[in-house]
Amino acid sequence: MARSAARPTPTPATTRRRTLVALATLGVLVLVVAAGVLYRLTSASAPTPGLAPEGDWDVAAQHALAAAPMPVLPGAAAQPQPLATAGAGEPIVLPAASGSPVEGWIPAEFPATPQGALAQVVALWEAALVGADPAVLERAYRALSLPGAPDPAAAVPHRAVVALRAGAGLPATGTVSDLHVDFAITHGLVKGSTDEGRYAVVCVLGELSVSYHAHAARGGLGDCQALRFSGSGWRISPTPLPAVAPHAWPGSQFAVIAGYREVVRDA
Template sequence: MATHPPEERARARARLRLTTVVVVVIVVVGAAAAIVVARYVTTPRTAPAPPATSITSSATGAAGEENALAAQPMLQLPAQAAQPQAMTTTTAGPAITVPAPSSTAGRWIPGGFPGTAEGALGQLKALNETALTAADPQVYARGYRELAEPGAPDPGSTGLAALLRSMRSRAGLPATGSVAGLTATFQITHGQIKGTASGGRYAVVCVLGQFSVGVNGQAVAAGVGDCQAMRWNGTEWRIASGALAAAAPCAWPGSADAVKAGYRELN
């Protein structure tokens, strides 16, 4: 019977593992919406997400207003809404113009967005598109912490962190660290402003994009959303202290489901 040297057997095992990763990634990324929503949404809703609002003063104080806005549930969509599907010509409203960053030199995550809700949306977009390229919860956590103010929710409690952990666990990959042949991108094309509080210095914003994972040139994608509470500190937007924002609806960008959830195109 033919025998194979240890090096050849190791290479064969590596090829088999990468093939397994491709198959598992197809399943896991396709179920991304279910992973994120099931983890953080406890109260289903059937009505569309409310339009952006400004929360007024109440007896609970600023912190209570902010936390209530962050925790307000978003529309819950079925998992299949995240799968690639036909685009629609219907919109949830005019496109949102997101300002460009003014600070990129020497920075891993672009910054320098203006103190508007659209600026908060731009900062969240920059964070997620940068920090998810490794499909690594540890890399995402690093980017999150760079932008978080003291008292912000732990990055491990977010929906994107849960997605990355689940993907790696189901694929049998190390919990963190680079993996040969594994790539990821998060191309954000849509978003919404859930609301503002504290005179506009606090905003809950959501982004939606195609999260693509590839292994040795083979890639799959799903529509993934992310909402975060952001605070303007007078200079830049930071991930705010207080309550973690409720889970974002996950839908294929530009689809009827995405419109139903209130997502608008980003310019």
């Protein structure tokens, strides 16, 4: 009986090359992520007739706002590139959190304004993406979600970290030595609001930076979320995820075309 050939053990040089290739694809990782959520674009773009009000929420108006399509940008838009000479408008001032951090580490309880909703999404993703651990991201997302909110696995940042770990051959969850991830959100936009400002769809745009074993890569990543103001703060709404956000390099002309504006943190 013929003996099957043994699989060669990867050498350190081979492992480094594979890691470099995986991280070098980060600039186009958003294309993979976007491709994975194209079904959302298709389903979200179609109107959903006959939605009955939910308590005092205008669910039909919420669905219509969330489903409205976003600008479509080419894949190259997410790659590092020169900044635009002019922005899409005045900077958006993000208000400060007024309450105790959720789970002890996620800033929360922002004002009942669209800017407050945007500030909550900024706080969520900047806290949740440290370490690029899908399990941590899921915990943070659920902690800020109302019952019936979308599964965190459907969110673009979650898909991004799952794809990143798989591409680099890393464990699906858990701490990885020498893996450093930062999502610096510098721009955002308010897609709109309904229900007298108690429901808002907001989008963030930031630079996702990853380094691993002395290799580094960067790419622009956008995300939109729908939130309801409940009690004293904003929470992820129990309605479908909004149409997917355009991915662009923050501050680039593509970002301007998409309507992203610089965000300024209120001290």
